[in-house]
Amino acid sequence: MLKKRLKAEQAQSNVCADIAGFDFNDYDAHDIDEVRHYWLTYGVLRFKNTRITDADQVAFSRNFGEFVIHPKQLQEGGHPTHPEILVISNATQDGKPTGAMGNSEATWHTDTWFYERPPAGAILRAVKIPPSGGDTYFLSTYMAYETLPAALRKLVDGRQIFFQNVYDKTGKLRLGKTEPTSKDFREWSGMVHPLVRTHGETGRKALYLGGTADKAWIVGMPLDESEALLAELWDHTTNEQEVFVQQWEEGDIMMWDNRCTMHRRDSFDPASIRIMHRTTTSGERPI
Numbered sequence: 001m002l003k004k005r006l007k008a009e010q011a012q013s014n015v016c017a018d019i020a021g022f023d024f025n026d027y028d029a030h031d032i033d034e035v036r037h038y039w040l041t042y043g044v045l046r047f048k049n050t051r052i053t054d055a056d057q058v059a060f061s062r063n064f065g066e067f068v069i070h071p072k073q074l075q076e077g078g079h080p081t082h083p084e085i086l087v088i089s090n091a092t093q094d095g096k097p098t099g100a101m102g103n104s105e106a107t108w109h110t111d112t113w114f115y116e117r118p119p120a121g122a123i124l125r126a127v128k129i130p131p132s133g134g135d136t137y138f139l140s141t142y143m144a145y146e147t148l149p150a151a152l153r154k155l156v157d158g159r160q161i162f163f164q165n166v167y168d169k170t171g172k173l174r175l176g177k178t179e180p181t182s183k184d185f186r187e188w189s190g191m192v193h194p195l196v197r198t199h200g201e202t203g204r205k206a207l208y209l210g211g212t213a214d215k216a217w218i219v220g221m222p223l224d225e226s227e228a229l230l231a232e233l234w235d236h237t238t239n240e241q242e243v244f245v246q247q248w249e250e251g252d253i254m255m256w257d258n259r260c261t262m263h264r265r266d267s268f269d270p271a272s273i274r275i276m277h278r279t280t281t282s283g284e285r286p287i
C-alpha cells in the first residue's frame, strides 16, 4: 500500500483530480509512484500554477515512459531546443507559425488514434494563455463504456474499428501519405483497433472511438449500420457523459491518460496568443 504524501482532490467531476503538494524540483520515486497511482485512478490530473521550465517538464515526463514524437513535432510544432516537446501555439515569427494547431477549435478526440500504438499519456503545460477562450474539456471513456445501455454494449463487445490514416480531421493529407485511388475509404491505408479496449494497467474497459466518426468503420458491419451505430456511440459519449472543463491559467499542467479519456478544446481570438508545451509518452497497442 502506497503511503500518501500528496493530496488528490476530485475537481468538479470525477474525471479529474487536482494534485497538491508535488514539487517539480524536488521529488523521488515514491512521489512519482503516487502521481502514477492517481493518474490511473482518475484518468486526468491537474497541477495548478506550476512555475517550471521546459527542462523540468521533460525530466518529469521521462518518469512515465518513452517519449512519443507527434507528427506535428516534425513540422511547425517542433521545439527549438527540446525535441521531446510539442509546441501548440498560434504565434508566428516572420510570418511563419511557431507551433501547431493555430487558434481553431479541436473537436473531441483521443490523441493519435490512427497509430498502431497510440500514446498512453500526455502532459500539457500552459505557457501563455489568452484572456478568454481555449478551454480544454475532458471526459472518461471508461464511463462511456460502463454507462452504455445493455443493447448497445452487446453490439460493441468484441468488435473492431477501422480508422483511415490518410487525411486528418480538416481534410489535409497526413505526413508521408498520398491521395488514395479507391473511392471506398475502407480500402485506404488505416489502422484497426478494438472498439472496446482493455486498459493495459488498470484492466478496465473503455470505449475507443478515436477522433472522428467520419470515415471510421466497425469492421464487418454493413456500412450504413456501422455509421448509425457510431453516431449513437459518439452521441452517448460526448453528450451524455460528465465533462471536466479546464479554464487555463499560466503554469497549469494537465496530465491525462490517453487510453481512457477524450478531450477537446474551444477556439479563441486569433488576435490573442496561446502557447502550450506538451510531452507525450508511449502506450501499448490497444487490446
Ligand SMILES: [Fe+2]
Pocket: 109, 110, 111, 263
Ligand atoms: Fe489532443
